[in-house]
Amino acid sequence: MPLPRRSRVVSFLFIAILAYIGVLVKRKFMSPPRVIVVGGGLAGLSAAHTVLQNGASVLLLDKMKSLGGNSVKASSGINGAGTPAQAAKSIVDSVDDFIKDTTASAGSLARPNLISALASNSASSLEWLGQLGIDLSQVTRLGGHTIPRTHRGNGGPPGWAITSALFKKLDTEEKATVVKSATVTKLLEADGKVVGVEYAVDGSVQRAEGPVILATGGYAADFSSSGFLSQYRPELLSVPTTNGGHATGDGLKLSVALSTPAALVDMDQIQVHPTGFVDPSDTSSQTKFLAAEALRGVGGILLNGTGERFVNEVERRDFVTARMQEVIAAGHGPVRLVLNKDAADELAAHIGFYVSKGLMQRVEGIKELASVTGLDESTLSKTFEAHLRYANKEEADPFGKVYFSNPKFDSNGQFLVATMTPVVHYTMGGLSVDELARVLHADGTPISGLYAGGEVIGGVHGQNRLGGSSLLEAVVFGRLAGHAAVEGK
Ligand SMILES: Cc1cc2nc3c(=O)[nH]c(=O)nc-3n(C[C@H](O)[C@H](O)[C@H](O)COP(=O)(O)OP(=O)(O)OC[C@H]3O[C@@H](n4cnc5c(N)ncnc54)[C@H](O)[C@@H]3O)c2cc1C
Structure with missing residues (x-):
């Protein structure tokens, strides 16, 4: 028998009220979580913005007084395959080509799933940066790339341009809280999940709850006797570093301290970059300025202690480093980097900085070059003439160089x-x-509640990272981590 009309109205109202309460409860308890990002370099900032774009709020903690980490130092650029900037220069590239180059460079430690994630998200990541107003219109070829795909803008170094744009924008976001000088010391656990962090700030210990994204960078400055360099590559303790003092592997230490620890991979795979500047005013300093790989990309050549070339300057980093170490060990150093004016003009902002710091010298003519270096002028002349013949394909370069930029060194x-x-x-x-x-x-x-992006993660590059692929790793995996943390994957 049908209900009387009054009862029907009451039932309807009752159901509507229940539904409304359901919505309120859902909003209160099912709203996107507040995500905790540890580290304010490019990976952490990419993660934080992605969290915000997905409707959640973010707490970003960084142990330093200012954000940026090593990311602000990056000087060559960021890789992307199949970008509008490449198309504008008639450069034909594809995700497959990028995957091939990265796989060859990674050698026996190549991990197809991670390489594919890196390469297939590259163009969209650069587009995402472009939407934030970041100029990435210039494209260079770095060592180990068969196609020019390393992007930078027309202004100063790309690391600063990209990273500062992201942290300035974060400052304007209502749902973002940034705490500097806050060192995360512990991951909090409950029921087998990571549920927050403990951090030290202003002399007190604080706790914050939420899913955690680790973006604490690498361990290339972890020189202590119990640190990762001592543990995995003690012979590198005496080699100078380009990294800031923050790069002590904190995210790894936090994660292996979990009751069921995270796994670490490829910990002995450490990139020794061939070109750090020897500052004439402080030759023994443990921290060196990097001579950007782009300097060789635009045509810089490497000379031994007698003024002769000894390597294909645009080979992969591990290869160039090995040749340099042989030259130095055999007493045939020092190794010098020489650029002509055309090459220098392509990187005018970099060169201006290096010259102003006294790291690089600008000289006029081959005589002055010979005089300031003590190298023999006729040997230099022969080296430069031969280099031009190889570039013009009159002869094959004995070191196998096939990609030449600005090859003419005018005496x-x-x-x-x-x-x-x-x-x-x-x-x-x-x-x-x-x-x-x-x-x-x-x-x-997967460890529930724990995500990571940037240099803190392992395995993306296998045995050797290609230049430009670390900024990319920071943006790609930072964004992936941001999505996964909000969605609770
Ligand atoms: C001189 C130089 C030039 C480079 N040039 C290039 C380039 O041209 N192209 C390229 O692709 N790559 C380049 N790289 C590599 C690249 O810059 C880095 O690998 C990348 O920026 C790492 O980004 P990240 O966000 O993972 O880490 P980082 O930028 O190092 O940021 C990590 C952050 O985590 C914070 N942190 C660490 N531990 C804690 C903790 N316990 N609690 C709270 N905060 C913590 C740090 O303070 C830091 O701010 C260069 C590196 C250097 C050093």
């Missing part, structure tokens, strides 16, 4: 010269993650 022209030494630069090892940026246990299962 009466301007030269830029600096002394180089290999430097510990980047750590390929780190947290084991999957292609969604979830941190993994040793058995390959």
Whole structure:
């Protein structure tokens, strides 16, 4: 029998009120979580903005007084395959080509799922940066790339341009809280999940709850006797570094301290970059300025202590470093980097900085070059003439160089010269993650509530990282981590 009309109205109202309460409860208890990001370099900032774009709020903690980490120092650029900037220069590239180059460079430690995530998200990541107003219109070829795909803008170094745009924008976001000088010391756990962090700030210990994204960078400055360099590559303790003092592997230490620890991979894979500047006023300093790989990309050549070339300057970093170390060990150093004016003009902002710091010298003509370096003028002349013949394909370069930029060194022209030494630069090892940026246990299962992006993760580059792929790793995996943390994957 049908209900009387009054009862029907009451039932309807009752159901409507229940539904409304349901919505309120859902809003209160199911609203996107507040995500905690540890580290304010490019990976952390990319994660934080992605969290905000997905409607959640973010707490970003960084142990330093200012944000940026090593990301602000990056000087060559960021990789992207199939970008509008490449198309504008008639450069034909594809995700497959990028995957091939990265896989070749990674060698026997190549991990197809991570390489594919890196390469297939590259163009969209650069587009995402472009939407924030960042100029990435210039494209260079760095060592190990068969196609020019390293992007930078027309202004100063790309690391600063990209990273500062992101942290300035974060300052304007209502749902973002940034705490500097806040060192995360512990991951909090409940029921097998990571549920927050403990951090030290202003002399007190604080706690924050929420899913956690680790973006603490690498361990290329972890020089202590119990640190990762001592543990995995003690012979590198005496090699100078390009990294800031913050790069002590904190995210790894926090994650292995979990009751069921995170897995670490490839921890002995540490990139020694071939070209760190030897500052004439402080030759023994443990921290060196990096001579950007772009300097060789635009045509800089490397000379031994008698003024002869000894390597294909645009080979992969591990290869160039090995040749340099042989030259130096055999007593045939020092190694110098020389650019002509055309090459220097392509990187005018970089060169201006290096010259102002006294790291690079600008000289007029080959005579002055010979005089300031003590190198023999006729040997220099022969080196430059031969280099032009190889570029013009009149002869094959004995070192296998096939990609030449600005190859003509005019004896009466301007030269830029600096002394180089290999430097510990980047750590390929780190947290084991999957292609969604979830941190993994040793058995390959994800640790609930814990995500990571940037140099803190391991395995993306295998045995050797290609130049330009670390800024990319920071943006790609930072964004993946941001998505996964909000969605609770
Ligand atoms: C001189 C130089 C030049 C480079 N040039 C290039 C380039 O041209 N292209 C390229 O692709 N790559 C380049 N790289 C590599 C690249 O810059 C880095 O690998 C990348 O920026 C790492 O980004 P990240 O966000 O993972 O870490 P970082 O930028 O190092 O940021 C990590 C942040 O975490 C914070 N942190 C660490 N531990 C804690 C803790 N316990 N609690 C709270 N905060 C913590 C740090 O203070 C820091 O701010 C260069 C590196 C250097 C050093």
